[in-house]
Amino acid sequence: MAAAEAMIGFPQAYLESKEVKETSSLVTELCRHFYTQGWVSGTGGSITIKVHDASIPKPDQLIVMSPSGVQKERMQPEDMYILSPNGSVISAPSPKPYPNKLPKCTDCAPLFMKVCFFFFSHLTTASLFGAYEMRNAGAVIHSHGMESCLVTMLNPQAKEFRITHMEMIKGIQGHGYYDELVVPIIENTAYENELTDSLTKAIIAYPKATAVLVRNHGVYIWGDSWIHAKTQAECYHYLFDAAIKLHQLGLDAASPEHGPIQRAIHSQNQTESTRRCIVLDIEGTTTPITFVTDVLFPYARENVGKHLNLMYDTAETQEDIKLLRSQVEEDLRQGVTGAVPVPHADEGKDEVIAAMVSNVEAMIKADRKITALKELQGHIWRTGFQCNELKSVVFEDVTDALEKWHSSGTKVYIYSSGSRLAQRLLFGNTTYGDLRKYLSGFFDTTIGNKKESKSYKEITETLGVDDPSEILFVTDVYQEATAAKAAGLEAIISIRPGNASLPENHGFKTVTSFSQI
């Protein structure tokens, strides 16, 4: 081991302790084992393990790290680097004679440290360390295993690897057989230490992840102990291999039944994803449910009487009243709570309006997604937007995503229970400005109920795509996703603050931000 002057703050005895020696031997042994697995061949990959010592808190424990650019299968315990808890080299291996290269601390160190900090803090001394710093990890394995590389090439656009319903998923921390395992994929860089930023972002964005894939390169896997990291590494490599083989068979690893991959390549210029249109729900997807329930609905409730009074004689309002009248008649036949008979027009304007107000209040209270109510609400909200009493809210990731999809030629549509007028008002008056320039069209309940698959078949016909799988529908409501899926669309469930919980094992991909689409 190298010079004592580099060991400031760590007694020589500690550096030469049984624990440090044992951990160095362990890394040596694992390097040999992982070499036979193909994970660290060609001098690639690395292993980092914290020196376990029950008397020292984990964040203060030393770290043993395999050196870079050396034949991993031929290393000896004394070839290891010993790093301080903050990632500085406190002991380096002695140089070996020609033709060996000078010892070099792995390029992965900063990355290892990031994971280690959260787990035990990982890539150069700076990048491997990320893994330690960010996850308080006990060990980080960086593998160049072929399967971890190929799995990132199945879809060059994919930012995530997904798999479900495989027994080996149970070997991954926090996951059961029915769970969907999601591993973020970051893009490779010329030098491993340049991966630190994107690795850090991926670790933050995927709090449940215990691995990050690097496209065309390999994978970083961490665990709270070396056994945990190794076991998970075995499971991850198995699952990557399984996904590649399923893909070769034309089967989808990310669907519970592992059925045929839905998408087909339509033209040479198209990317693997043949998604051409995105259809978005509003409430719970682009917009917080609270904006609809706490702002829009109260506004409509409080102004319905005034609106009907002022606009009573217009053709538009007479049409609204006609639609509501026939809805109420149907509700009365069905015994719907809150429905009250609407007097004939001859009985007087005030009487008709009073009954309308009563019915509309009950409909809003029950959050009915019916055309008659939605048309009238749209007309009331129009006044609110026109006189600046209303300003609409979209989640902060929405504008960027709409802009990105629009500039890449993906057409975006809205399908909401809110009337098309209400939808145009909402996207025309957001706190981020007028977003209608990114939208190619609007669908409402006049095309059908959002929980019925025939509505999605109609939308497919209207959009004129060759195959419904070219449309992605994003919604917060499980029954809507199910109806869209039944019509052959791709469906993703939006998870936003305040959304209702989903049935267990619902089987849909979920996103918490449009940036994940």
Ligand SMILES: CSCCC(=O)C(=O)COP(=O)(O)O
């Ligand atoms: C301005 S759209 C109003 C939203 C609305 O009325 C509504 O019921 C939302 O339903 P969604 O189908 O978007 O969940």
Ligand SMILES: [Mg+2]
């Ligand atoms: Mg919704």
Ligand SMILES: [Zn+2]
């Ligand atoms: Zn590497």
